[in-house]
Amino acid sequence: MLELEQLTQLMAVAEHGTLSAAAEALHISQPSLTRSMQKLENVLGVALFERKKNRVLLNEAGLLAVEEAGKVLSAAEGMEARMAAYARSLRTIAVGSCAPAPMWEVTPLLSRQYPEMTITAEMNEPDKLEDGLVSGTYQLIVTDAPLEKPGILCQEYVTEQLYVSLPPAHPLAKREAVHLSDLAGQTMLLFSELGVWQRLHDEKMQDIRFIVQTERKAFSDLISASVLPSFTTNLTQRYGAPMNRVNVPILDQEATIRFYLCVSEKHRSLLDAVYTDNTHH
Amino acid sequence: MLELEQLTQLMAVAEHGTLSAAAEALHISQPSLTRSMQKLENVLGVALFERKKNRVLLNEAGLLAVEEAGKVLSAAEGMEARMAAYARSLRTIAVGSCAPAPMWEVTPLLSRQYPEMTITAEMNEPDKLEDGLVSGTYQLIVTDAPLEKPGILCQEYVTEQLYVSLPPAHPLAKREAVHLSDLAGQTMLLFSELGVWQRLHDEKMQDIRFIVQTERKAFSDLISASVLPSFTTNLTQRYGAPMNRVNVPILDQEATIRFYLCVSEKHRSLLDAVYTDNTHH
DNA sequence: ATGCCTTACGTTATACGTAATTATT
DNA sequence: AATAATTACGTATAACGTAAGGCAT
Numbered sequence: 001m002l003e004l005e006q007l008t009q010l011m012a013v014a015e016h017g018t019l020s021a022a023a024e025a026l027h028i029s030q031p032s033l034t035r036s037m038q039k040l041e042n043v044l045g046v047a048l049f050e051r052k053k054n055r056v057l058l059n060e061a062g063l064l065a066v067e068e069a070g071k072v073l074s075a076a077e078g079m080e081a082r083m084a085a086y087a088r089s090l091r092t093i094a095v096g097s098c099a100p101a102p103m104w105e106v107t108p109l110l111s112r113q114y115p116e117m118t119i120t121a122e123m124n125e126p127d128k129l130e131d132g133l134v135s136g137t138y139q140l141i142v143t144d145a146p147l148e149k150p151g152i153l154c155q156e157y158v159t160e161q162l163y164v165s166l167p168p169a170h171p172l173a174k175r176e177a178v179h180l181s182d183l184a185g186q187t188m189l190l191f192s193e194l195g196v197w198q199r200l201h202d203e204k205m206q207d208i209r210f211i212v213q214t215e216r217k218a219f220s221d222l223i224s225a226s227v228l229p230s231f232t233t234n235l236t237q238r239y240g241a242p243m244n245r246v247n248v249p250i251l252d253q254e255a256t257i258r259f260y261l262c263v264s265e266k267h268r269s270l271l272d273a274v275y276t277d278n279t280h281h
Numbered sequence: 282m283l284e285l286e287q288l289t290q291l292m293a294v295a296e297h298g299t300l301s302a303a304a305e306a307l308h309i310s311q312p313s314l315t316r317s318m319q320k321l322e323n324v325l326g327v328a329l330f331e332r333k334k335n336r337v338l339l340n341e342a343g344l345l346a347v348e349e350a351g352k353v354l355s356a357a358e359g360m361e362a363r364m365a366a367y368a369r370s371l372r373t374i375a376v377g378s379c380a381p382a383p384m385w386e387v388t389p390l391l392s393r394q395y396p397e398m399t400i401t402a403e404m405n406e407p408d409k410l411e412d413g414l415v416s417g418t419y420q421l422i423v424t425d426a427p428l429e430k431p432g433i434l435c436q437e438y439v440t441e442q443l444y445v446s447l448p449p450a451h452p453l454a455k456r457e458a459v460h461l462s463d464l465a466g467q468t469m470l471l472f473s474e475l476g477v478w479q480r481l482h483d484e485k486m487q488d489i490r491f492i493v494q495t496e497r498k499a500f501s502d503l504i505s506a507s508v509l510p511s512f513t514t515n516l517t518q519r520y521g522a523p524m525n526r527v528n529v530p531i532l533d534q535e536a537t538i539r540f541y542l543c544v545s546e547k548h549r550s551l552l553d554a555v556y557t558d559n560t561h562h
Numbered sequence: 563a564t565g566c567c568t569t570a571c572g573t574t575a576t577a578c579g580t581a582a583t584t585a586t587t
Numbered sequence: 588a589a590t591a592a593t594t595a596c597g598t599a600t601a602a603c604g605t606a607a608g609g610c611a612t
Contacts, residue, residue: 001285002357004360005282019567020565020566020567031570031604034568035568035602045368046364054566054567054609055567057565061367061371071360072356072359079346083346084325085406090327105482110491114485133580157472299591299592312578312592337591337592438569546612
């Protein structure tokens with residue numbers, strides 16, 4: 001029977017020009033390669049080489065065989081690659097989220113519950129999240145609205161509440177609460193990658209000037225160093241709240257978002273994992 | 282390393298549903314197949330089966346693997362088929378001819394000279410013959426005009442002379458020779474598959490009525506049984522000339538065709554073979 | 563003299579089938 | 588009981604590397 005190994009060897013011979021060189025490249029002995037190529041010729045029923053006493057040269061059939069071998073081997077490599085990708089996916093939990101903070105919450109919980117699994121997380125638009133969950137690109141998604149769909153489980157997760165983070169000397173710092181309208185005319189620091197919060201920014205904050213920072217560390221440094229107001233939320237505060245800041249809640253309805261976790265039924269256990277572990281907080 | 286045999290076995294398992302049935306179909310023992318599939322799982326790095334105590338079922342990875350295996354195997358089968366076709370072509374001399382008689386001459390000569398080769402012969406149009414010779418579809422062609430082309434050898438072969446074959450009682454039977462115009466108004470028997478002779482038929486025989494026969498044996502029988510005139514040539518007469526017939530040569534220039542043999546340079550020996558053997562006649 | 567291919571030879575590894583084991587229908 | 592899968596075991600095949608031979612550059 002035709003062996004893939006023989007085809008690999010044939011290609012090596014074609015590449016290196018001599019059996020000796022190919023054998024060395026393949027880490028086998030010359031005689032072994034000689035025999036293997038003879039066998040291949042038998043299997044295919046054609047001589048692939050023109051045999052001079054001291055040299056083998058690919059003949060027309062040999063060149064054809066090399067070409068064909070390339071096709072077969074790339075099909076085989078494709079198979080191996082796709083199977084490997086699938087195997088990897090079995091060891092990976094892909095999380096998709098519509099906002100950053102819930103994602104930061106979820107991924108450590110998962111990796112604690114599934115230490116042997118690789119956890120990947122990325123933000124995406126709600127539509128893409130839903131599609132991705134159905135198609136298997138994501139095993140768990142965080143949405144800002146419950147998802148009612150056959151085969152999909154959806155549970156309320158956390159509520160994120162927006163605050164203005166102010167230096168104590170700021171005029172608004174003594175307020176119990178503010179509305180977004182109170183912030184009109186302010187210059188604020190803003191971290192990018194807002195996810196669904198982007199909508200709030202686009203629609204309700206036209207009267208605010210923003211200094212946008214895309215790097216997390218630079219953003220933290222900026223906040224510590226400046227007296228400009230910024231935003232924070234009940235969730236972001238868990239991860240190193242900045243010093244010397246007063247957080248005043250924002251009362252507008254849009255400043256509070258309730259997040260939901262959705263999984264396909266066959267990954268129900270992921271939900272349990274998150275909720276179980278969440279109680280530790 | 283991945284083995285094509287494992288893929289074949291996997292497909293057999295998918296097809297037959299159990300290892301036992303597949304093993305029987307493959308003419309190997311169950312344990313052997315079990316081990317082979319375990320090995321395949323190791324190579325691919327994924328479990329392909331859901332193992333119940335008494336049964337193996339393809340899981341998702343297994344189904345994917347079956348699909349991929351199909352692709353790989355058909356690539357491999359494609360390779361084997363193409364190599365086999367090439368191997369066969371090495372054992373085949375394909376003759377193309379623009380007329381039947383020279384073809385009948387050439388093929389027996391070739392098969393006597395090359396007893397190990399398969400000789401195929403077919404009629405075709407001059408253009409197709411030339412293309413086929415260049416592309417390697419034909420190794421030898423018979424044309425009605427010399428072919429001057431680099432890389433191609435062309436030699437005069439035989440001349441075919443057209444005769445009217447008449448019953449002795451026919452008015453024209455006593456003539457030394459005739460012109461085609463003398464045949465106007467006759468009803469003649471004609472064998473189809475004329476090749477280049479077709480042109481003569483189309484252009485110079487509009488005044489003749491023909492009874493066309495497409496089977497060689499039926500045609501011979503017809504000739505023996507009827508008193509209708511027909512055509513014959515110096516070449517066809519070699520193969521069983523009909524009894525009680527007088528053959529009168531046709532003087533028109535178009536009633537004589539000179540044929541040429543053409544081969545590519547690397548098949549020069551074919552020419553020698555034909556000419557060498559031809560002298561025996 | 564060196565490089566390259568092939569054949570010969572002895573060893574090792576691996577791949578097979580039979581038999582035994584366990585579990586299911 | 589009968590069917591099915593896996594594991595265990597002894598054997599036989601076939602694949603490897605080393606060694607030897609032949610030929611060409």
